Amino acid sequence: MDYQKLAIIGEVGAGKTQIVQTLSEISPFGTEAKSTIDIGKEHTTVGIDYGRITLSDDMALGLYGVPGQERYSFLWEFVNQSLWGLLILIKYGKTPNYENLDKMLTFFSPEKSETTCIVAITHCEEGDELSIAALGQEIRVMLMHHNVVAPVINLDPRSQESAKSLLVLFNALNN
Amino acid sequence: MKCIAYFSKAPLTKRGICLPIGLSDIVKASNRNAKSKMTGFLCYRQGYYFQVIEGPHEEVEQLALKISTDSRHSDPCIFINQRINKRCFTEWRVSVFDLIDQSQLFKQFIKIYKIEVANFTEQQKLGIQKFYDLKNLSYSKNYEGKNLRLIAWPDLNHISHSQIVIDLCVKLTKKSYPFNQLLDNEQFGTRDQVNAVLNQFQNLGILTVTEPDVLKKQEIGIVHTKTPSSFFGAIKKFLGMR
Amino acid sequence: MSNGKTIVKPQLLQLIEEFCENNREVVLVSLCTTDGFPIKYLSADKLSAEADKLAAISSTISALSDSSAQQMQQGKCDIIIIEAGQGNILLVKTSYLGKPCVLTVVANIKMNLAAARYKTKHLAQDFASIPE
Numbered sequence: 001m002d003y004q005k006l007a008i009i010g011e012v013g014a015g016k017t018q019i020v021q022t023l024s025e026i027s028p029f030g031t032e033a034k035s036t037i038d039i040g041k042e043h044t045t046v047g048i049d050y051g052r053i054t055l056s057d058d059m060a061l062g063l064y065g066v067p068g069q070e071r072y073s074f075l076w077e078f079v080n081q082s083l084w085g086l087l088i089l090i091k092y093g094k095t096p097n098y099e100n101l102d103k104m105l106t107f108f109s110p111e112k113s114e115t116t117c118i119v120a121i122t123h124c125e126e127g128d129e130l131s132i133a134a135l136g137q138e139i140r141v142m143l144m145h146h147n148v149v150a151p152v153i154n155l156d157p158r159s160q161e162s163a164k165s166l167l168v169l170f171n172a173l174n175n
Numbered sequence: 176m177k178c179i180a181y182f183s184k185a186p187l188t189k190r191g192i193c194l195p196i197g198l199s200d201i202v203k204a205s206n207r208n209a210k211s212k213m214t215g216f217l218c219y220r221q222g223y224y225f226q227v228i229e230g231p232h233e234e235v236e237q238l239a240l241k242i243s244t245d246s247r248h249s250d251p252c253i254f255i256n257q258r259i260n261k262r263c264f265t266e267w268r269v270s271v272f273d274l275i276d277q278s279q280l281f282k283q284f285i286k287i288y289k290i291e292v293a294n295f296t297e298q299q300k301l302g303i304q305k306f307y308d309l310k311n312l313s314y315s316k317n318y319e320g321k322n323l324r325l326i327a328w329p330d331l332n333h334i335s336h337s338q339i340v341i342d343l344c345v346k347l348t349k350k351s352y353p354f355n356q357l358l359d360n361e362q363f364g365t366r367d368q369v370n371a372v373l374n375q376f377q378n379l380g381i382l383t384v385t386e387p388d389v390l391k392k393q394e395i396g397i398v399h400t401k402t403p404s405s406f407f408g409a410i411k412k413f414l415g416m417r
Numbered sequence: 418m419s420n421g422k423t424i425v426k427p428q429l430l431q432l433i434e435e436f437c438e439n440n441r442e443v444v445l446v447s448l449c450t451t452d453g454f455p456i457k458y459l460s461a462d463k464l465s466a467e468a469d470k471l472a473a474i475s476s477t478i479s480a481l482s483d484s485s486a487q488q489m490q491q492g493k494c495d496i497i498i499i500e501a502g503q504g505n506i507l508l509v510k511t512s513y514l515g516k517p518c519v520l521t522v523v524a525n526i527k528m529n530l531a532a533a534r535y536k537t538k539h540l541a542q543d544f545a546s547i548p549e
């Protein structure tokens with residue numbers, strides 16, 4: 001059985017649960033809890049969001065969304081082996097938590113493990129072209145410092161089309 | 176009317192990395208200038224900010240004060256602070272290019288203030304060099320016989336994101352390729368088309384152009400045609416691609 | 418909405434301290450919100466853990482178990498018991514000052530599992546009864 005994993009990581013509200021829901025052909029398995037602080041929505045993921053795409057009788061792609069907050073870093077270990085790809089989601093809006101992104105990049109070290117990595121900016125519909133370009137710039141500087149060569153793209157995790165073009169890019173990078 | 180121009184440093188993170196933290200917030204805030212009577216531009220490059228503001232005297236003074244106390248940058252070096260009779264810039268612009276200066280904004284600015292720039296101290300020259308190569312080197316755009324590699328992905332919002340360009344980026348970000356190999360079977364288009372894309376990469380400063388390694392010349396002859404894995408094919412099929 | 422810090426009422430502290438006093442085999446008691454924020458924890462010296470991490474782990478296990486119980490169509494998750502070589506870890510959902518929470522109790526092997534289960538559930542009910 002050829003079973004590969006796509007790990008999806010990012011801060012609260014970036015769209016991890018959503019992208020798993022959009023891509024997964026099975027009803028996704030989530031671990032949500034009611035939020036006790038104001039995060040702009042009622043629920044937050046405190047475990048793993050799991051989904052799957054069956055490609056054939058003996059091939060499948062598992063989708064694993066994990067929280068990006070450092071106190072949930074013990075979950076990162078579950079998704080750090082033989083990854084087909086690592087997707088980092090960053091929400092457009094307030095300045096991202098670069099310390100946290102730094103910790104994620106240090107932990108996953110995609111350049112050392114030669115894991116295909118893509119960074120996607122979500123909630124782009126809330127911004128204008130220039131500020132999004134500026135955010136892309138900040139992110140690219142961070143990536144360069146980690147010697148991570150990864151494309152930074154815009155993603156709408158609610159859209160099938162946007163999600164599929166993400167997979168097209170991952171597939172092209174993995175070829 | 177008044178004009179102020181300065182350059183400053185982006186803050187260091189805890190790990191000592193120079194990062195333009197809050198650049199998108201700065202851009203959002205500075206876009207208010209576009210709605211007011213301010214003209215000029217704001218640029219970021221390699222850990223430094225460069226800004227020129229023109230407008231009514233009072234408003235420019237107030238903005239300059241706000242900027243000088245903004246914690247999102249440090250060591251501001253104001254090198255132009257004078258009354259002007261006429262604006263140099265017709266509108267407010269923001270440029271967030273990083274690795275290279277090919278901007279018309281700078282050429283325009285340097286031309287207008289060439290006397291002041293000529294009188295710069297060594298420190299000021301160093302500061303502005305990040306944004307404008309005063310030696311004005313022109314880059315060779317002939318890739319014949321050279322090896323090419325991308326050190327970073329381009330911003331796909333500003334460069335074509337056709338499948339061909341993406342495939343070319345995928346190839347060149349992984350390792351160096353000789354120019355001629357990129358022309359094989361016109362997989363990335365005609366010679367002119369490939370040149371045009373490579374020029375764009377070079378203008379963004381993400382393309383390294385090197386001489387082919389003499390010792391490895393024989394290796395280059397071996398065309399690396401990897402057979403795509405069955406997983407790759409399965410994903411393609413799932414995505415409805417042939 | 419609050420900023421994540423929940424008040425530790427004297428009654429809560431008293432309940433936890435008494436629980437540990439009366440049950441010396443208990444090496445850790447922790448209360449956290451279901452979304453992973455620590456409220457209070459008390460642990461024996463040999464088991465030192467960061468409150469943040471502990472709260473995160475407890476919230477994950479609790480949420481994961483809830484989802485699993487529902488997926489396997491066995492109703493709501495009642496209590497989670499992890500039997501380990503040197504003792505048992507028990508997690509039960511509760512509430513405190515109106516917030517959904519998770520109570521985690523770690524008891525060494527000397528404590529009978531049935532007793533640990535009964536006492537943990539009782540403590541959870543006591544927490545829920547603390548007036549706001």
